[in-house]
Each structure stands twice: as C-alpha cells, then as structure tokens.
Amino acid sequence: MKKKTIAFSLAAMLAAGAAMPTAVIAQPVATGYQEALDQFDQKAIRKIDVDRIYNHIATLSEAPRVAGTEVENRAVDYLKDEFExxxxxxxxxxxxxTGYTEPTRIELNVPGLEGDLSPGNFTYGVSGDVTAGLVHAGIGSPADFDRVDAEGKIAVVQRGEFSFAEKVINASEAGAAGVIIYNNGPGALNGTLGGHDDRYIPAVSLSQEQGQALLELLEANASAEARIIVEGAETGEHTSHNVIATKHPTNKKKDTGEVIVIGSHMDSVPGAPGANDNASGTAVTLELARAMKNLPSDTEIRFASFGAEELGLIGSHHYVNALPDEEKDRIIANFNLDMVGSRDAGDLIVASVDGEPNLVTELTQKASEKLNGEPTTRGRSGSSDHVPFHQAGIPAALFIHSPLEPWYHTPQDTLDKISKEKLLDVAEIVAAAVYDRARFDNQNPKEKKRSEAHVPKEAFFEQSIR
Ligand SMILES: [Zn+2]
Structure with a gap:
C-alpha cells in the first residue's frame, strides 16, 4: 500500500512538471585549483578513489536497509569488515x-459505495478486523464525540486542528471500534500517530474526495456500515547498530586529546534502496577512513556509521548520549554526510542546526574555497545525525545537496542516479577540512566550552528536511 502511494505521488509530481530540478553538472575537480592547496590538503585528498565510493554504494543499495532488519545487519557486517x-x-x-512494522494488508470495504477505496495506514496504527456502522464525528474532538453515539461504531473524522493520535484516542475513549480519518486537502494522507499507545483502535486514512463520498453515503443511509482490516502491523522492541572505526593520533606525545567524528547513517526507508539516502554518505565515510588511514595526525578521527536515523536519529542519539561528559568534551567537531551523491539534486551546502557558523562550517568553507575557488554555501538544517551532537554542544554540520532530488525516499533512489563528480567533491572537501585540524602542529585556539543546546522535536525527523 505504502509503495503504491509513493509511486502515485511521484507520478503526479512529475506529471505536474514541478519539483524536477535540472541536473547539476559538478565542476571538474581536478583542474585549476591546485596552486591553492598546501601539502597537507594534497596529502589528505591524494588517496581518495571515487570508484571505491561508487562500488560501496552499489553493494549497499542492492535492497532497502530498513533499521532492525536483516539487510541493515548485512550492512553492519559489510562496514565492520571494510573498516577492519x-x-x-x-x-x-x-x-x-521501540519500532513499528508496517501492515501487510490494509482494506476498507463499504457496501453501497461506488468505486475502489484506497485506504492508507498510520505509522504506529494497530491491527484489527472491525465491521460496524459508520458515525460522522466532525474533526474527532471530545466535543464532537459528545454530540454523537460512537459506541461500537466506526467514526469518520476529518484531518486538522490536532494530531491524528488525539483523534484516534478520542474515538477510542468514546467507545468507537475503528476510525477513518479523511484528508482536508488534495492528495493522499500519509500520517503517523507518533508513537505507541494502548488506547489505539484500528484506523485508516482516506483522501478528501473518498471521505466526502463516505459522508454522502452516510447522509443518504444512516445505517451504512464499513469493514476495516489491518493485518501485520506491530509495535515492538527492535535492535539496530552503530559501527565506529577509530584513527588514533599517530604520535602519542603530540596527542591533543581532541576528537573529530565523521559520520553518516546506513539505514534507509522501506521500499527505497537508498543509493543516495544514505549509501552515498556511508560510502564516502568508508573511503575517507581508507584514504586517511596513514596520515600523520595529532587528533583522533572517528569514522561512524549510525543505524535507525530514519526513525528519528535513534542511532546517533544513542551514540552521543552513551558518551561520558569527558568524552563529549573531547569531541570538537561532527561532519555529518547525508545524501551527498545525487546527480539530480542541487548544489552542496553545509548546514548547521542553528544556521550559525561553527568550527565545521569554517573548516569546510576554507577547504572548499581552496579546492573549488569558492566556499561551500552555508545553510540551516536539522533532520539528520548532526542534531544530537549539536544538542550536546558539539560543533556539527550536515553535508547535503539542496534542493533534494525527486527520488528522495522512493524506490527510484538507485545507483544510476549517483554522480561520481559530486561524491568526489564532497569527499575531498571533508578530507581537507578535517585534516586542516587533525594534522600535526596546527595550533588552533581552543574551542570555547561546550554547552548543551535546545533543539525542536521536528529536527529529529529526516522528512522535516523538505
Ligand atoms: Zn538520510
């Protein structure tokens, strides 16, 4: 069901001729800039092999790497083996x-209604098989349920004003057996209940048109009935993994005690092979680990791959929160690579959570100016694994091409849309930026003391990026 909805909305988008960014041809990266690079920059980028990055993406994007699944576990093994x-x-x-398994079957049957209905699921919705009379309950507020008798019935409510979860809970507390929530604008309704709640009853979504057809039927026939079937939906404990390879300072006596984390998420959303999101960032992280392995350095560099990012930055949040305070204090920068290789996305930006410059954006702009003749544009974004680092007071930024490609979170996020030029550009910028700080004898002033930052909840969801 979900796949179908995604395919439809993408087709509609393409048909409308909107949101189809023109392909951006990256500048050739091997000409015209060399004079600006010092010996350290050259050392940092010399061993990067873009074909290796591309081949990692090919391997990782054979199937969707959904958090907690066998395919994500295979990616964990692959990363571990490569780093080793x-x-x-x-x-x-x-x-x-706590993870959610999407239903394997979702149906809505309404005798007397012309045409096929296309019900959608709500993430964290529960399974069930309910046949009952319909009742119109406005927007599903407690006042709406005071006005009608919903006991044992399927409540039909409109989207809007408050959350889907509240509507479902209000219906449940009014004694309803099921809920149909229809859209209040054009298009399919793909919603989430935000988390598990024991009070949930089976709920499906409908388009605005289909919801209105249902209400017309109910107006003509007050005893109209419906059947909701949701099978296979399940909320339960899942396990995912982070994989971290550490490059220690090459001379113990010169160890600054500082740590730089280069990170990316390995998981993808259901149905999407995730070549760009985020096999691309994972593959660049792997290749940077290989290419920078023997660089003389006075700073620790950690190459990290996080699981379960798509479910709310769970892996990176776990990683940062498991660190003792002394460890957090040592981390001076987080470079987060998320979607760094799509031929159909826009230009590279380096985005901090608060939009302010920090050590990561400064090192990046300095390196990119030397490499490309102009500094990478700064931006402002949450919605990826740099957020937990920022929250802990660690300078952090996201590397991403903006605007996003139309294949974002679709089955079309595949290897053939990947640009080697873009991959190489990002890899070189990050390598030069990190090595600017990690090399010997670079006595940068100490960073100011770390202090925790407030971030809004939506910053924890990648889809807020849109
Ligand atoms: Zn991503």
Missing part, C-alpha cells in the same frame, strides 16, 4: 528501540 580490512579497531554498538 583498512586496519582499524572497530566497535559495533547495538541499541534497542
């Missing part, structure tokens, strides 16, 4: 979270 083959000690850090 470069000579690193690798930590695989498991973590558990």
């Amino acid at each position: 083959s470069y000579g690193y000690d690798v930590e695989v850090q498991p973590f558990t979270y």
Whole structure:
C-alpha cells in the first residue's frame, strides 16, 4: 500500500512538471585549483578513489536497509569488515528501540459505495478486523464525540486542528471500534500517530474526495456500515547498530586529546534502496577512513556509521548520549554526510542546526574555497545525525545537496542516479577540512566550552528536511 502511494505521488509530481530540478553538472575537480592547496590538503585528498565510493554504494543499495532488519545487519557486517580490512579497531554498538512494522494488508470495504477505496495506514496504527456502522464525528474532538453515539461504531473524522493520535484516542475513549480519518486537502494522507499507545483502535486514512463520498453515503443511509482490516502491523522492541572505526593520533606525545567524528547513517526507508539516502554518505565515510588511514595526525578521527536515523536519529542519539561528559568534551567537531551523491539534486551546502557558523562550517568553507575557488554555501538544517551532537554542544554540520532530488525516499533512489563528480567533491572537501585540524602542529585556539543546546522535536525527523 505504502509503495503504491509513493509511486502515485511521484507520478503526479512529475506529471505536474514541478519539483524536477535540472541536473547539476559538478565542476571538474581536478583542474585549476591546485596552486591553492598546501601539502597537507594534497596529502589528505591524494588517496581518495571515487570508484571505491561508487562500488560501496552499489553493494549497499542492492535492497532497502530498513533499521532492525536483516539487510541493515548485512550492512553492519559489510562496514565492520571494510573498516577492519583498512586496519582499524572497530566497535559495533547495538541499541534497542521501540519500532513499528508496517501492515501487510490494509482494506476498507463499504457496501453501497461506488468505486475502489484506497485506504492508507498510520505509522504506529494497530491491527484489527472491525465491521460496524459508520458515525460522522466532525474533526474527532471530545466535543464532537459528545454530540454523537460512537459506541461500537466506526467514526469518520476529518484531518486538522490536532494530531491524528488525539483523534484516534478520542474515538477510542468514546467507545468507537475503528476510525477513518479523511484528508482536508488534495492528495493522499500519509500520517503517523507518533508513537505507541494502548488506547489505539484500528484506523485508516482516506483522501478528501473518498471521505466526502463516505459522508454522502452516510447522509443518504444512516445505517451504512464499513469493514476495516489491518493485518501485520506491530509495535515492538527492535535492535539496530552503530559501527565506529577509530584513527588514533599517530604520535602519542603530540596527542591533543581532541576528537573529530565523521559520520553518516546506513539505514534507509522501506521500499527505497537508498543509493543516495544514505549509501552515498556511508560510502564516502568508508573511503575517507581508507584514504586517511596513514596520515600523520595529532587528533583522533572517528569514522561512524549510525543505524535507525530514519526513525528519528535513534542511532546517533544513542551514540552521543552513551558518551561520558569527558568524552563529549573531547569531541570538537561532527561532519555529518547525508545524501551527498545525487546527480539530480542541487548544489552542496553545509548546514548547521542553528544556521550559525561553527568550527565545521569554517573548516569546510576554507577547504572548499581552496579546492573549488569558492566556499561551500552555508545553510540551516536539522533532520539528520548532526542534531544530537549539536544538542550536546558539539560543533556539527550536515553535508547535503539542496534542493533534494525527486527520488528522495522512493524506490527510484538507485545507483544510476549517483554522480561520481559530486561524491568526489564532497569527499575531498571533508578530507581537507578535517585534516586542516587533525594534522600535526596546527595550533588552533581552543574551542570555547561546550554547552548543551535546545533543539525542536521536528529536527529529529529526516522528512522535516523538505
Ligand atoms: Zn538520510
């Protein structure tokens, strides 16, 4: 069901001729800039092999790497093996979270209604098989349910004013057996209940048109009935993993005690092979680990791959929160690579959560100016794994091409849309930026003391990026 909805909305978008960014041809990265690069920059980027990055993406994007699944586990093994083959000690850090399994079947049958209905699911919705009379309950507020008798019935309510979860709970507390929530604008309704609640009853979504057809039927026939079937939906404990390879300072006596984390998420959304989101960032992280392995450095560099990002930055949140305060104090920068290789996306930006410059954006702009003749544009964005670092008071930024490609979170996010030029550009910028700080004898002033930051809840969901 979900797949179908995604395919439809994409087709509609393409048919409307909107949101189809023109392909951006990246500048050739090997000409015209070399004079600006010092020996350290050259050392940092010399060993990067873009074909290796591309081949990692090919391997990782064979199937969707949904958090907590066998395919994500295979990605964990692949990353561990690769990092180890470069000579690193690798930590695989498991973590558990409450996860949701999408239903395998979802149906809505209404005798007497012409045409096929296309009900949608709400994430965290429950399974069930309910046949009952319909009742019109406005927008599903407690006052709406005071006005009608919903006991044992299926409530038909409109989207809007407050959350889907509240509507479902209000219906449940009014004694309803099921809920149909229809859209208040054009298009399909794909919603989430935000988390599990024991009071939930089976709920499906409908388009505005289909909801109105249902209400007309109910007006003509007050005893109209419906059947809701939701099968296979389940909320339960799941396990995912982070994989971290550490490059220690090459001379213990010169160890600054500082740590730079280069990170990316390995998981993808259901149905999407995730070549760009985010096999691209994962593959660049792997190749940077290989290419930078033997660089002389006075700073620790951690190459991290996080699980369960798509479910609310769960892996990176777990990683940062499991660190003792002394460890957090040592981390001076987080470079977060998320969607860094789509040929159909816009230009590279480096985005901090608060939109302010920080050590990461400064190092990045300095390196990119030397590499490309102009600094990477700064932006402002949450919605990815740099957020927990920012929240802990660590300078952090997201590398992403903006605007996003039309294949974002679709089955079309595949290898053939990947641009080697873009991958190489990002890899070189990050390598040069990190090495500017990590190399010997670079006595940058100490960063000001870390202090925790407030971030809004939506910053924890990648889809807010749109
Ligand atoms: Zn992503």
